[in-house]
Amino acid sequence: MHDLLKMVQAAAVKRWDGMRIEVDCVFLMRPRIIEKVRCVATIGPGDNGEAVMTVLCLPLDD
Template identity: 45%
Template sequence: MNSDGFELIYSYTRKQAIEDGVLIDVTEQAKEVGFKVPTAVSDRLYHEYVVPSKEMENSGQSVEGRLHDLLHLAALCARSRWDGSRVYFDVMFQMEEGPKFEEVHVVAIIGAGDDGNPVMTICRPEDE
C-alpha cells in the first residue's frame, strides 16, 4: 500500500508503451532539432499523419520529412510559449495531391519517465 492507503494493482510503463507500439520513439530525430530529452510520438499521430499515404509518397512526401517538420514546429513552439509542462500547437499535413491539407491540433508534454527523468511525448490532445 502507498501512503494514501491504496494498493497499486497495475502500471503501464513508457518502456512497455514503446515496446507495444503505443508510443513511437523518435529520440534520435528529436535530437536533430534540439530536443535534449527522450521523445516519443503517439501511435495515432504517427500512423495517421506522419506516415504519408502511398499517393503522397509518390509525390515526394516521406516519414522523415513529415516527422522533421512536426518536431521542428514542436521545438519552435516550446521555445516561444512553453508553460512548464506542455505546449499546444497546430500542424498542417498534406493528405492528398493538390492543396488538400488537414490541420491537426497537437500537444507536446514533458513529464517524468519510468526512471523519473524528463521525457517528451507529442500527441493529439485526445490521446493524452
C-alpha cells in the first residue's frame, strides 16, 4: 500500500489536473502471479475540510 501511495503522490506532482490521477501498477498476487492494475485516485476535501484521497483499482472497483 505504501508503494501505491508513493506512486500516486509522484504522479500528482507531475500531472495533477485537479480531478483525478491514473497510474498503472504491478502487484504480486501469489507466488509468480503478477497482475497489472490501473489505479485511479481522486483527492478532495473531507467533511471538515481536510484532504482526503480515494484510490480505486480498475477493473475490480470500476
